Amino acid sequence: MKKFWLVTLFLSLFFVVSCGSGETDTEELSDIPDWDYSNAVTDEDSTDSSAPIDNGNTDAADAADSSADTGDNNPSGDTGVSDEFPDDEEPVPQGCGNETVEYGERCDSAAPITCSNLNSNMTGATKCLADCTAFDMSTCDKKIWGALNVRFSTKFIMDNAKIGDSGYFAQGTLPxxxxxxxxxxxxxxxxxxxxxxxxxxxxxxxxxxxxxxxxQLFVKQNPVSGYPRHELEFAPGTIKSGDEYRINAVSIFDLVDNLLKLVRYRLIDRQNGTECIMGIGYSGSVFITSVYPENADLYEGGSVEIVANNVDFYYPTEVPGLDEETTIPEEVLKYPLCSK
Structure with missing residues (x-):
């Protein structure tokens, strides 16, 4: 009986070994990958549970580095910051604020300056504008240099081309x-x-x-002999009753100025045998109380009546709002400057 059990056991083992050696399963122990445990982190080595795990993918690391790099390796130099200025802002000249007056700047200092240094006819103090382009003359006060009233009426407007004839001139002058x-x-x-x-x-x-x-209409006053004489020069174009013309010392006339209704006042003197300008109107209004023909170009024979109160005027280099580097246009002056 004992031999029988030994034989049976031997045959069973032989059958198992024979079945396990078939060609249907070719996997060997050497086919299993050798896992690298050298990067394993133990509890003692771990200090930051949120730190990124090194997965060995160097390409992924390079991509992350390049996306965060905004340095000199950026070929376009575009940092995403717009170079454009808002529509309501002007760029400040380069160098403005460095206390040195450079090209394109009128001044460059936060220190106040007396207005009389810029315009002898003004008082107070002023400072350079924030953009360094000019002084803020609006903070200065003006001193009145001259003032006048005008009352004039004529029933015979003369042609300026004919007034050299003394007989003709006598017809239109009022004493x-x-x-x-x-x-x-x-x-x-x-x-x-x-x-x-x-x-x-x-x-x-x-x-x-x-x-x-x-x-274009002019109203003038001459002394029989000597000077000064006076001159109002209206903007070119038609004139109608009720029009208000504003005294202006700096604007160049053109045909469109008839819509603006501007007028110039000049005080004219004579020095060294030459007529020169002593005063230029600064502010005030001249009113057309009546005119004929109405709302039309004025020629010889028309009539006009005007009135003006409290027109103020100044020596041309002392007009308020101007500084020593800003001058009145030659067309406005019309004559060379008198000495005071």
């Missing part, structure tokens, strides 16, 4: 002073008593920048 006022650093009055002033109005042609022509 009174239309301009009354005072002026100067030491206060002079005009007209002088008994100076025999005559007042008159003339029209002349005005040629615009594009060659178009309009008629």
């Amino acid at each position: 009174y002073s239309a301009f009354n006022g005072l002026y100067g650093d030491k206060t002079k009055f005009f007209p002088q008593s008994g100076d025999g002033s005559v007042s008159f109005a003339v029209t002349d042609n005005y040629t615009g920048t594009l060659g178009a022509r309009k008629r």
